[in-house]
Amino acid sequence: MLLCKLWVFGFLASWFPSASALDIDLNDFKTLQNASALVAKGLMDYYTGDQYGQTIGMFSWPYYWWEAGGAWNTLIDYWFYMKNDTYNDKVTEALLYQSGDNHDYVPLNQSTVEGNDDQAFWGIAVLNAAERKFPNPPDDQPQWLYLGQAVFNTMALRWDTATCGGGLRWQIFTWNTGYDYKNTVSNGALFHIAARLAYFTGNSSYVDWAERVYDWMHDVKLIEPENDDNKYVYDGVDVSNNCSGPVTRIVWTYNHGLVLSGCAYLYKETGDKIWYNRSKAFLETAAKLFYNDSILYEYSCQQSKTCNVDQRSFKSYYSTFLAATAQLIPDFREQIMKVVNATAYAAAQACVGGYDGHTCGINWNQKGWDGQYGLGEQMAALEALVVTQAMNKPAPYNSTNGGNSTGDGAAGTQTAPTNLKPLHITAGSRAGAGIITCVVGFSIIASFLWLVM
Ligand SMILES: *[C@@H]1O[C@H](CO)[C@@H](O)[C@H](O)[C@H]1NC(C)=O
Ligand SMILES: *[C@@H]1O[C@H](CO)[C@@H](O)[C@H](O)[C@H]1NC(C)=O
Numbered sequence: 001m002l003l004c005k006l007w008v009f010g011f012l013a014s015w016f017p018s019a020s021a022l023d024i025d026l027n028d029f030k031t032l033q034n035a036s037a038l039v040a041k042g043l044m045d046y047y048t049g050d051q052y053g054q055t056i057g058m059f060s061w062p063y064y065w066w067e068a069g070g071a072w073n074t075l076i077d078y079w080f081y082m083k084n085d086t087y088n089d090k091v092t093e094a095l096l097y098q099s100g101d102n103h104d105y106v107p108l109n110q111s112t113v114e115g116n117d118d119q120a121f122w123g124i125a126v127l128n129a130a131e132r133k134f135p136n137p138p139d140d141q142p143q144w145l146y147l148g149q150a151v152f153n154t155m156a157l158r159w160d161t162a163t164c165g166g167g168l169r170w171q172i173f174t175w176n177t178g179y180d181y182k183n184t185v186s187n188g189a190l191f192h193i194a195a196r197l198a199y200f201t202g203n204s205s206y207v208d209w210a211e212r213v214y215d216w217m218h219d220v221k222l223i224e225p226e227n228d229d230n231k232y233v234y235d236g237v238d239v240s241n242n243c244s245g246p247v248t249r250i251v252w253t254y255n256h257g258l259v260l261s262g263c264a265y266l267y268k269e270t271g272d273k274i275w276y277n278r279s280k281a282f283l284e285t286a287a288k289l290f291y292n293d294s295i296l297y298e299y300s301c302q303q304s305k306t307c308n309v310d311q312r313s314f315k316s317y318y319s320t321f322l323a324a325t326a327q328l329i330p331d332f333r334e335q336i337m338k339v340v341n342a343t344a345y346a347a348a349q350a351c352v353g354g355y356d357g358h359t360c361g362i363n364w365n366q367k368g369w370d371g372q373y374g375l376g377e378q379m380a381a382l383e384a385l386v387v388t389q390a391m392n393k394p395a396p397y398n399s400t401n402g403g404n405s406t407g408d409g410a411a412g413t414q415t416a417p418t419n420l421k422p423l424h425i426t427a428g429s430r431a432g433a434g435i436i437t438c439v440v441g442f443s444i445i446a447s448f449l450w451l452v453m
């Protein structure tokens with residue numbers, strides 16, 4: 001029955017091609033709101049968490065838990081930049097529900113498979129909520145800052161000096177593949193989160209931590225070279241041989257963005273020119289690596305068409321981090337907004353696929369939909385559209401310029417405060433929509449039949 005309905009829908013959709021291009025004009029906010037609302041709807045088609053028997057906060061298979069954290073981050077930006085609160089309740093519900101019994105994003109269901117990087121992306125989402133003044137959770141729930149601090153504290157406790165003089169291992173647990181790998185996304189995220197907490201709270205311990213992590217990454221050559229106009233951020237290094245290498249020299253937009261923007265937050269917080277210089281160097285390198293004709297692309301997998309499910313979402317994190325960088329350091333605005341503008345126009349052109357006419361592809365240089373689709377594609381394009389407003393919105397708030405999320409420096413290291421009540425979930429079920437894959441398939445069949453007929 002469901003399939004039948006889908007078939008008819010796909011058929012009709014291809015019969016009456018209502019899918020017009022997402023025409024955006026960066027000087028007309030309304031066009032951006034309209035286009036991004038469609039792309040956001042496409043993103044939420046992958047959200048099944050509020051359907052019967054599904055888990056709040058989780059997206060449909062094959063999207064892992066960590067990417068869900070990333071998707072909620074994108075939806076916070078959607079609200080912030082596009083002034084549309086349609087999904088806010090779902091965002092709040094998801095972020096609270098998945099925080100786990102100890103409110104540190106090590107929920108029981110993930111606790112045997114979770115890596116440091118997985119936890120970090122939920123931490124980044126809640127810090128974004130604090131910095132953007134996303135509506136605070138009810139008083140009897142943990143607050144955004146608290147949750148971010150809990151992620152930081154639990155990650156920092158895993159700092160491992162037994163090998164390589166420091167660093168986080170990729171995995172938290174010995175039995176998971178990757179336990180012997182100290183990777184950049186885990187360490188870069190710890191650096192990034194420390195930098196943002198320093199900026200939000202003004203607590204200098206976070207600056208010390210950020211320095212410690214950065215220096216270590218530099219020591220083991222995950223970041224290099226120092227004192228150069230260009231700086232590369234590589235993927236990771238094995239702990240055998242005490243991290244003496246070889247370093248896996250693959251570059252990813254999200255790793256680059258984590259480090260680039262972390263430096264920007266630290267510069268804004270400390271005024272120390274070294275962070276300005278580093279930020280600038282990462283920006284210069286990004287211009288060379290991650291842009292084709294000023295349009296953002298995933299250097300290490302996009303052209304070879306080998307991006308996996310996770311990698312397809314990386315550009316979304318890069319864009320959110322890049323926008324924050326532009327807001328924090330005025331000198332970089334011109335350079336950043338030039339590529340943000342070009343990328344948004346290109347991404348909009350790539351979001352005209354599928355039966356719904358707003359399915360986004362991965363290759364934004366294509367001037368049209370490239371036939372690829374997924375949660376990652378949808379997130380990346382949505383973020384590309386919304387950050388065009390970076391200069392029309394305030395820089396990240398913090399505790400002294402208007403941010404009012406509350407926290408606790410010891411969050412996550414103690415058992416959860418007893419005054420926090422378990423989250424009450426209101427029953428909600430929506431008709432199945434997370435079936436883009438299926439629908440695209442049916443749409444193709446429908447088009448084929450149409451041709452035959
Ligand atoms: C935006 O969408 C609304 C509702 O569909 C429509 O009335 C309006 O004309 C659109 N505006 C622009 C600028 O596309
Ligand atoms: C807000 O977003 C929803 C869902 O994406 C969309 O249906 C609605 O038209 C949007 N409203 C505006 C004003 O953009």
Ligand SMILES: *[C@@H]1O[C@H](CO)[C@@H](O)[C@H](O)[C@H]1NC(C)=O
Nearest residue numbers: 055056097098100107108109
């Ligand atoms: C954990 O998994 C169970 C079984 O799938 C589910 O009912 C529950 O909502 C999940 N909890 C979280 C926090 O993901």
Ligand SMILES: *[C@@H]1O[C@H](CO)[C@@H](O)[C@H](O)[C@H]1NC(C)=O
Nearest residue numbers: 163164165166219220242243
């Ligand atoms: C491992 O590397 C760290 C940092 O580079 C260094 O301080 C430490 O002495 C090294 N340990 C061994 C056993 O080589």
Ligand SMILES: *[C@@H]1O[C@H](CO)[C@@H](O)[C@H](O)[C@H]1NC(C)=O
Nearest residue numbers: 199200201202269398400401
């Ligand atoms: C907060 O932001 C302001 C800029 O608005 C910055 O000067 C300050 O260092 C930031 N951090 C704190 C803790 O105030």
Ligand SMILES: *[C@@H]1O[C@H](CO)[C@@H](O)[C@H](O)[C@H]1NC(C)=O
Nearest residue numbers: 227272273274275276277278
């Ligand atoms: C930052 O870069 C400028 C220009 O290259 C240089 O003069 C200055 O010494 C650098 N400052 C620091 C702290 O690295």
Ligand SMILES: *[C@@H]1O[C@H](CO)[C@@H](O)[C@H](O)[C@H]1NC(C)=O
Nearest residue numbers: 026027333334335337338341
């Ligand atoms: C980006 O686009 C906006 C809107 O058209 C424009 O005001 C701004 O100058 C552009 N920025 C750059 C650097 O091109």
Ligand SMILES: *[C@@H]1O[C@H](CO)[C@@H](O)[C@H](O)[C@H]1NC(C)=O
Nearest residue numbers: 292293297302303365366367
């Ligand atoms: C850049 O985009 C063009 C299409 O506009 C494409 O032909 C070319 O292969 C792309 N280059 C890279 C390095 O992806």
Ligand SMILES: *[C@@H]1O[C@H](CO)[C@@H](O)[C@H](O)[C@H]1NC(C)=O
Nearest residue numbers: 133135136402403404405406
């Ligand atoms: C925090 O700021 C928001 C938005 O300005 C406001 O609605 C809220 O009441 C404030 N909360 C507290 C605890 O001050």
Ligand SMILES: *[C@@H]1O[C@H](CO)[C@@H](O)[C@H](O)[C@H]1NC(C)=O
Nearest residue numbers: 153203204205206408409410
């Ligand atoms: C400052 O941050 C450190 C490191 O997380 C924490 O131990 C300490 O409690 C914080 N201090 C305050 C006043 O929050």
